[in-house]
Amino acid sequence: MTLRMPRAALAALTLAVTLTACTSVAYTETPVPTPGMSAAGPPTGVATAAPSTPAPASQCSPAPAGFQATQSYAPLAALPATAQLTGRLGEIRDRGYLIAGVSADTLLLGARNPLTGQIEGFDIDVVREIARAIFNDPNRVQLVVINAAGRQSALTNRTVDVVARNMTMTCARWLDWPIAFSAEYYRSGQKVLVRKGQEDATKSLADLAKAKARVCAPAGTTSMTKLREFEAQGIVPVEADTHTGCLVRFQQGSVAAITGDDTVLAGLVAQDPYGVVPPQDAVTAEPYGLGFNAADKVFVQYVNRVLETVKADGRWTAIYNRWLAASLGPAPSPPPAAYGRA
């Protein structure tokens, strides 16, 4: 009996000591979340894989016999008076302004001038000529900024009347998207931009493939499609939202080169003197057309007549000189139009 007391006391003490130990543990370290990308990295992921959704069956692989992507609808014989416009053109006239999907960050073609807040460039001036034809006022345009990947939906959902955003005329866009194109209004070609000092060693995608370089192009562009063709030869394609996004990656050193149309690259070089477009043959021909909803055939024919006039009376050359001559040399003759699409 007398033995119980010391044991009870001992048990109490043990309990107290145990509980002390339990409550005075140091805190565990706060976990650091592993970010999906570096803080300095651009927001879009470094997508080197092909698009996750398989491309729907294309009508363009192979293209129908005799298909010419640059071929558009025959222009109207003459521009009807504004009051006589019907259909889609009548809707635009009644609305009071043309809605155009454009780029706001492709310097020289379509870019917002931060000093004035205005979007300006070669593509923008072409759109203004359409507005001039319809309204006799080049300023009756609402510019809606879209990125390259948004061009198709902007047209098929009719959020814009026309897309003027350095868009290459391709079979897939004619038949698979589907959209309609105006006659070709500019002939560009895909080239590469590299770091100053590298212009002798790497002046083409083939050279960059040999160097196993990381090369950036915007998602959803023909430039990216072409870039992926070099993936097997060693190029690491890197995706960005826009070409300007590529320039950020280039400046941060996460890509060695940018590929795109020479016009676009000229705009990037204008912003970064350490980017160089070495003398090179364009890897592709990039005929630019204005994009329309596939159902707007008459609208396209109307615009083709406008383009014929603009090319013929020197306005095309004036626009070229205003935006591109300083970077790309004197104006060539305007690209010839191909018609005959049914």
Added chain:
Amino acid sequence: MSQQPAVAAAPPTAAGPAAYGIRPSAPAPAERSWLRELFAGTPGRMRLFAALASLAAVVFGLVGAWTLWSSAASLGKAEANTTQVVRVQAIVADLLRADADATNAFLVGGLEDPAQRADYEDAMGRVATAIATAAQAQPADGRALAALNVAVQDYAALVEQARAYNRQGLPVGAQYLTTASDGLRTTTLPILESLRVANTDRATGEFAAAGGIWVLLVVGLIAVLAITRVAVWLAGRTHRRFNVGLSAGHLLVIAALVVGVVILSGIGGEVRRIQDRQFAATLALTTARSAAYDARANESLGLIARGQASVKREPAWKSASAEVTTQLESLSTAISRPAGGTDLAAAWKAYTVAHAEVRALDDSGRWDEAVAKATAATESPRTSFSAFDTASATELAGLQQALATDTGAPTGRALATAVAVLLAGLAAAALASRGIAQRVEEYR
């Protein structure tokens, strides 16, 4: 009598019971005979029981004092952890505030509003200071705060690069700014969220520990039972129902136990109230403020992403605005808001109305007018947003003060009670051994 104090003053350490053990494992022969003599016969038993009663009282006093002291310590740690949570939330709010300034200023081109620029600088300055303070306050946050520091520097560098390009009129500036803003949301804010969760968990754990009565209750009851057993044995031997010293010590231990348990459970209830009210309210308001800045930044980013606001920025604005409303409701549920204070929900509503007007202008193609409205210094949304900002900052300062005061009060009470329980335990031990020593004397 001459040997008695030696027994009572024996150190009540963990080794104590072993020293009084009936069968010490290997005592020296001389020591064994001394011990035998000391505990031999009825007086010896009495001495032993006196020692047990004293030990029980001293252990109770020490453990009780320790429990109350650690309750006070837990309250202190809980307060430090909640302060860290508030600090982390303030960093979130300041970063998003800076982002709202940077993106809004960007809309007007290279010539920023100097006041807006100053506000950006101030916010980033507060962020830098808060990161240093937070690192000092909680070593366990060190690695996360180091990562945060890197992310914040990256953000600031990208914003400066964006400004430099913007002043030259180059479109790549806008790209740097959106890169900065997106990086802030994908990299920096998750680190801060991790810090918020970790410190909230620490605070919750400490709050729970502060109100724990079990150790005190169990040790107290064991002590009371032990002394009861000694009293019963003594009564049987001496044929006197009560021993004055022992009974006084007994009552003292019971009284201290009751007081300790009452005080501790009171603290437990109080910390639950603090958690449910002041702490919850502080969290709700800081979260609401962060979401508000996020919304304002997304309003500007929507205008910068000209024509594409509906893709990403407007949905982000909507979810941020909904978060503000939800958190303001939680705030009202958690505490009764001061009468006469600004109705924050109404202030936020005023801003959302102006935001809707900006969006309507942009969506109908009047981008220039939308930008003019979004950036005008004397017009809503800027004025209505700033009204919400000022009013919520005032209320937050009040809440933080109340939180510190409310955790301070029970801390003092716990410490005072700890001293009282310790003294009660020691006094009870002295009384018990003295009381039994008088009976031992009767055997001389």
